[in-house]
Amino acid sequence: MRISRFPNIVDDIAVRLIAGVVLVVAVVALATQQWWLYAVLAVDFVLRTGWGPSASPIAQLVRRWVRPRVDAPPRWTAGPPKRFAAAIGAVLTVLATVLWLVGATVPVVVIGVVMVVFPALEALAGVCVGCIVFGWLMRLGVIPESICVECADISKRAAARKTASPA
Numbered sequence: 001m002r003i004s005r006f007p008n009i010v011d012d013i014a015v016r017l018i019a020g021v022v023l024v025v026a027v028v029a030l031a032t033q034q035w036w037l038y039a040v041l042a043v044d045f046v047l048r049t050g051w052g053p054s055a056s057p058i059a060q061l062v063r064r065w066v067r068p069r070v071d072a073p074p075r076w077t078a079g080p081p082k083r084f085a086a087a088i089g090a091v092l093t094v095l096a097t098v099l100w101l102v103g104a105t106v107p108v109v110v111i112g113v114v115m116v117v118f119p120a121l122e123a124l125a126g127v128c129v130g131c132i133v134f135g136w137l138m139r140l141g142v143i144p145e146s147i148c149v150e151c152a153d154i155s156k157r158a159a160a161r162k163t164a165s166p167a
Helices: 012-032 036-051 057-069 079-101 105-125 129-139 154-164
Strands: 009-011 076-078
Touching: 009 012, 009 079, 012 036, 012 057, 012 076, 012 105, 036 057, 036 079, 036 105, 076 079, 079 105, 079 129, 105 129
Parallel strands: none
Antiparallel strands: 009 076
């Protein structure tokens, strides 16, 4: 298996489906107090953030089995904000795993709630909290525009929409 880096452009439909799988796992973890599931999510988020969707078992499940059954054309969007969102998921699920291992249940539950809300917003409403934070950090100059040229220049996306839609 060839593992590539995180792509610059991703299919937003696939991203939302991945968030749907994460949502299901997070709901099960929270509802059943099966905190070890955060370790499973942590591994997936770390792989996806570090090496891209091709290294993520959840992303591969979606790519091979779920996405082909969804009859919707790809909706291309910038990859760097989605990678940043996955990194937030990695940090939260690694932290939840560590806290669970040391017996701190209350913070694990708090993180669990966040791990339900964030993927639910992405999967059900198309609202990517990590992407919003990424945009704020770009505007503040914390993340340089060179990280995501398409993010910095939305006129390219607007021009692409004009040429793609009939006049």
